[in-house]
Amino acid sequence: MKVFFWLIISLLFSFSEVHAHLRIQEITSAKGIKAWLVEDHTTPVIALNFSFEAGASQDPEDKLGLAELVSQMLTQGAGKYNSHDFAKKLQEIASFISFNVTISHFQGSLKTTQTNAKEAFQLLKTTLAAPLFSADEFKKVANAHITTLSNLEKQPSTIALYHLRKQIFGPSHPYARLVEGSLKTVPKIHANDLKNYLKNLGRDTLKIGVCGNISAQELAKVLDEIFSSLPQKSTLTPISSIQFPQKEKFTTIKLSQPQSIGLFAQQAIPFKNPDFLKASIANEALGHGSVSRLMSEVREKRGYAYHVGTNIDQEPLMSLLIGSVGSQNSRIMKSLALIKEEWKRIRDHGLNEKEFADAKSHILGAYTLNFMSSPQIAELLLLYQEIDAPITYIQKREQLINAITLEQVNNFTKTFFTPERLQIVVVGNPETGEHDAQ
């Protein structure tokens, strides 16, 4: 299972010292392909990250896992290179091409150096335009994937996340799937299905972030070279919107492990919502990171867990505030009761002044840590485009955060936190007769 829900929130904070020399340019190529670029000639590296708005949620019902297999097969040969020659070529030019699938996006990345850039771009173009998808290589990749999947489906953390998503989105909703597919559907996928999936990868949803040793003019040419052969428009199946469940629900999945895993979630708000930063500040105080109310109550004071925490997961269909905890079977219910108590407390009483000041100061400072390497910056540029942030966002962010008052946050928490609608899944063997989380 991809840990998709941890990725996004930490990137949304700004720090003035950084953006002073982080100049983002918007590039539009002759053929109309757009990218965000941070040009940096002090490093030999060029990192290019791109994505299409088509992830595992676009897999046909009977072929779940298709996008994932496409992502693996794209690097198994293209153009004149068979699988072996493709890998050899990448090694020769010390470059890396890889693909990754989430529930909502199909992502690609290239890492190369200025010396090898020309060949690397050419190879990426071939990868996207002329993948071989050979039946023989497919057999190898699919077999390996089935082996991985059969172990994955038995892991407590996978089971928990899968059930939580089913509970939130409904059992047959595309967002309730495992990105990797299932043992029932993967064997039904054939090599010739892969080509079909590519029609989802069109220029209309393409987003590109680039950082490193390349000028705007060069990049404009490169964009046309790599991406212009893609279909103009993707054919995407619309995903039906859903209502977050109205009532709290608690599901237990029995598994004989000494430690139970608990996942819990409520609906959050999307990045575009003007209150988003308030939600970030409130989440910081409740459960994000190493210092939070949940850490203090569950771990520090009582030793009930090693890990407990929350994150805001931004998916296009719905934003979730999702958390997890691991506690021994005799204590998991107590841990969950404490968590729910904190959920109520933050709703009813908000943050105190110190928590508020610390949370703000944390999200301002932490932003600097997003700019440590070219691939990291390229990924950030891509992410901002995926969530439709304005290009000036990095500049404005610090000001936006500083303008927020404690009173505004505490008004916001009253309606934002909905403990009475928490969706909870426990995998393990919780002892009954303990404190009831419901």
Place this chain on the structure above:
Amino acid sequence: MLRQACLNLYIVLSFLSCWNIEAAVYNPHTFTLKNGLQVVVIENHRAPVVTQMVWYKVGTIDDPHGKSGLAHYLEHLMFKGSLNSPAGKILSEINRVGGEQNAATSPDFTVYYQVVPKNKLELIMSLEAGRMAHLEIEDQYAKPELDVILEERHMRIDNNPTGIFFEIILASFFKHHPVRLPTIGWEHEIKTFTTKDAQSFYNTWYTPNNAILLIAGDVTVDEVKTLTKKYYEVIPIKAKPQPLNIQEPKTSPMIQRLEMASPLIQEPYFVKLFKAPNFKEGSRQGFYALQVLTELLDTPVTGRIYRELVEKQRIATFIQISYQGYTRGPGYVLILAQPAPGHTITDVETAFNKEIEKIIQQGLHPSEVEKSKSRLLAQLDYTRDHVLSGSNEIGKALIVGETIKEFEAWPDHIKAVTPEQANATFKHVFNLSSNLTAILWPQK
């Protein structure tokens, strides 16, 4: 939450990259303070970020007999204390300025680190120096932490499909050296830890003359000199640690086999271990030759053994070969593979052994060795791209006693590996009459 990572439990997932990508030339600067604390500075001005790492030369292999996991317990307690003590406030202070922090215990070392915006360097130095100078462990903080560690053990070992398997493999493969003990500790021994145990471990090992301070990022050597004088040089020496120099007994060649079952898997795993010289054992040539060899053998698609088992014969879905050589304890090579559907563990084992025998008989072609060396060296282009790059690698190297000079000469040492050395090292290490084979079956 990654605060306390047990490095040795992650070997299977993480060690692939440790040679192939990171090692390189970083131009570090080093000096030693009057109290014996070695300071290393790696300047990199790519982003306004700085990291501080303190590496203590103490790890699981130094745990007292019967107290496996004590080094790791102390690592947790370094974040505990009254709110006016450095240990008690380090988490919240660094969190407040947006810093990241973490710590890790391994068989060989315990490391604490923070990454912060560069204008917060003085803050993190004062806090880290504070808990190096003094830590008073109190029952009220130490006792609940035992439960936290047991939960960590459940998460990392019991809920992990291969967790117990790798614990037992190491405990079986090594007969005497404490590298056989789990970093997090055996559960029954964790339960015996007392506040006094942890305090006395701290007093014995956490002294400036037993540590390395590493500062990397957007900072100058002069700034670091000024700050270390102010915060670190004033820390008195607490003790002169004397690590035990335990050796594995020399035994006759032996074939060992171990089989276990796990309810958390559906498809079996195949593991093989060979003894291999570490950084200090045997000739240094073998150490570098092994780095070339692992690249040559298991690189996906093109690696010699990978190609044979995964690509051509398609008996395995993957194969990873890793060399644990930057270690204070005995070194080893670990192979991990999984059979492809329609094939058995026996197929994997037979094909693997056959390929080893073939290489022993026919030798590796000189051009294979040269290509592997070029591929390793090609990664040097990337080493300065990350503002903090080099800090981890240099720390690990210094812990085992490598000098900065030798570390920096890594490209030359790799270039110097000859096909003859590679073949001789291969024959010496991949000894089919002395090794351990371990199989993890799905529990039916």
